[in-house]
Amino acid sequence: xxxxxxxxxxxxxxxxxxxxxxxxxxxxxxxxxxxxxxxxxxxxxxxxxxxxxxxxxxxxxxxxxxxxxxxxxxxxxxxxxxxxxxxxxxxxxxxxxxxxxxx
Amino acid sequence: xxxxxxxxxxxxxxxxxxxxxxxxxxxxxxxxxxxxxxxxxxxxxxxxxxxxxxxxxxxxxxxxxxxxxxxxxxxxxxxxxxxxxxxxxxxxxxxxxxxxxxxxxxxxxxxxxxxxxxxxxxxxxxxxxxxxxxxxxxxxxxxxxxxxxxxxxxxxxxxxxxxxxxxxxxxxxxxxxxxxxxxxxxxxxxxxxxxxxxxxxxxxxxxxxxxxxxxxxxxxxxxxxxxxxxxxxxxxxxxxxxxxxxxxxxxxxxxxxxxxxxxxxxxxxxxxxxxxxxxxxxxxxxxxxxxxxxxxxxxxxxxxxxxxxxxxxxxxxxxxxxxxxxxxxxxxxxxxxxxxxxxxxxxxxxxxxxxxxxxxxxxxxxxxxxxxxxxxxxxxxxxxxxxxxxxxxxxxxxxxxxxxxxxxxxxxxxxxxxxxxxxxxxxxxxxxxxxxxxxxxxxxxxxxxxxxxxxxxxxxxxxxx
Numbered sequence: 001x002x003x004x005x006x007x008x009x010x011x012x013x014x015x016x017x018x019x020x021x022x023x024x025x026x027x028x029x030x031x032x033x034x035x036x037x038x039x040x041x042x043x044x045x046x047x048x049x050x051x052x053x054x055x056x057x058x059x060x061x062x063x064x065x066x067x068x069x070x071x072x073x074x075x076x077x078x079x080x081x082x083x084x085x086x087x088x089x090x091x092x093x094x095x096x097x098x099x100x101x102x103x
Numbered sequence: 104x105x106x107x108x109x110x111x112x113x114x115x116x117x118x119x120x121x122x123x124x125x126x127x128x129x130x131x132x133x134x135x136x137x138x139x140x141x142x143x144x145x146x147x148x149x150x151x152x153x154x155x156x157x158x159x160x161x162x163x164x165x166x167x168x169x170x171x172x173x174x175x176x177x178x179x180x181x182x183x184x185x186x187x188x189x190x191x192x193x194x195x196x197x198x199x200x201x202x203x204x205x206x207x208x209x210x211x212x213x214x215x216x217x218x219x220x221x222x223x224x225x226x227x228x229x230x231x232x233x234x235x236x237x238x239x240x241x242x243x244x245x246x247x248x249x250x251x252x253x254x255x256x257x258x259x260x261x262x263x264x265x266x267x268x269x270x271x272x273x274x275x276x277x278x279x280x281x282x283x284x285x286x287x288x289x290x291x292x293x294x295x296x297x298x299x300x301x302x303x304x305x306x307x308x309x310x311x312x313x314x315x316x317x318x319x320x321x322x323x324x325x326x327x328x329x330x331x332x333x334x335x336x337x338x339x340x341x342x343x344x345x346x347x348x349x350x351x352x353x354x355x356x357x358x359x360x361x362x363x364x365x366x367x368x369x370x371x372x373x374x375x376x377x378x379x380x381x382x383x384x385x386x387x388x389x390x391x392x393x394x395x396x397x398x399x400x401x402x403x404x405x406x407x408x409x410x411x412x413x414x415x416x417x418x419x420x421x422x423x424x425x426x427x428x429x430x431x432x433x434x435x436x437x438x439x440x441x442x443x444x445x446x447x448x449x450x451x452x453x454x455x456x457x458x459x460x461x462x463x464x465x466x467x468x469x470x471x472x473x474x475x476x477x478x479x480x481x482x483x484x485x486x487x488x489x490x491x492x493x494x495x496x497x498x499x500x501x502x503x504x505x506x507x508x509x510x511x512x513x514x515x516x517x518x519x520x521x522x523x524x525x526x527x528x529x530x531x532x533x534x535x536x537x538x539x540x541x542x543x544x545x546x547x548x549x550x551x552x553x554x555x556x557x558x559x560x561x562x563x564x565x566x567x568x
Binding site: 016017029032034035043045051056065069072078079081084089090091095097 | 129137186200204341
């Protein structure tokens, strides 16, 4: 008997929750704010769904109700991707170690 | 056009890169590299999506235009936002993820052929369930985050909004969401889909309004988690591994952060979510307490105390963020260090309005991260320190949490500030903190209250050093 592909996706999902659990516990508390902004950025990978939706219009009309929602979602996710990664980068650049010459 | 198998492998790779991005955050040294992994994962996922659709018509140009438009807005915000506004920014970003999930679900519902999910009115049952869960959670994330954003931004009052029958009403709405999803799946009716979205937007709004300002760390973490589950729901619909992995990562990350925040306040998750903590009744019962004497001083006294100390511990809180005092504080510390005084910082897990809020502000002010300590790391040092400088924190220093079982914050882990030889407490007035209770620390023999704006007081002390 063949296994439903859904079961495979479910396995990936469950295993990823465990990976997430252990990885996040190892994040140092001082980096919890960058953690939130970077998780924000990566969850915007939902843009792949938005792109498929945006490209779903046929050749005669690029815009139909479905693809308009796709385009809107692309713009929203893009704000998040650029904003999230850049602000994380900006924050992480500020974390510095004690300089030796400084008393 | 690349094959479905190949693109699935690439999505898996980008999922793995996202795991590495989070892994990098285990220490500040590896964190920047981690962020680059995340960016790389995102680039791979987007490129593969383009290649797998193989559609480079006029629609493709439009997609690029929308990405660039959104991207420039995002980049603009990322560079302009002050670090003190980070909680608002994160709440705002969560709302966008939620709304994007809703939009993707709508478009999959309207045009299921594009996603290989069947035809309108005849969508595969499994996909419809995943889609409606993704849409509902996305909608809750959106409206909840908007309320959190408005509260953090101060556009909406930070005090809890409660009314009679709130909890039964929320319970009924939550049950109706489940019923709606069930009906939607059995009838495929588009009207039910719209009603489901409307009701989900409503419950997101209702869930967050009763939660007060200082509970925001929990709320933001929780919404972070929701945005992940919404993404995972959509990931199942689209059969996309990258999205499923990311959704699971973000979902568990947010859940862990909420747990840490709740533990930092010694309150259960449900206690926070049900809201209404620190409501007006607590404050009024305290106002008729007898007036106890406090010692108050000026910048000169504070400077004198610190100059004669050999070690100083600084306890920052949300008030420091409000007063934007982090730079002034660092200058004061620099002067102290020049006088060979040992300075460290003590951060309570729920100081500020989001997890790690104080750490980012101190990092912004160029405070080296190895001078900044968490509660468990530094709590024993207070007994050996000469001066504790409390700036903008309140409830997290209240010794009542250890002594008075009647107190609403009893059992909450607090910083043992009172064990210091002397305590300097910068505060604008004697008003109680968020929990609505008096801080015993104000009336201790060894406490000197400095009534002033945090930034101004810090600058004045530096002048007097």
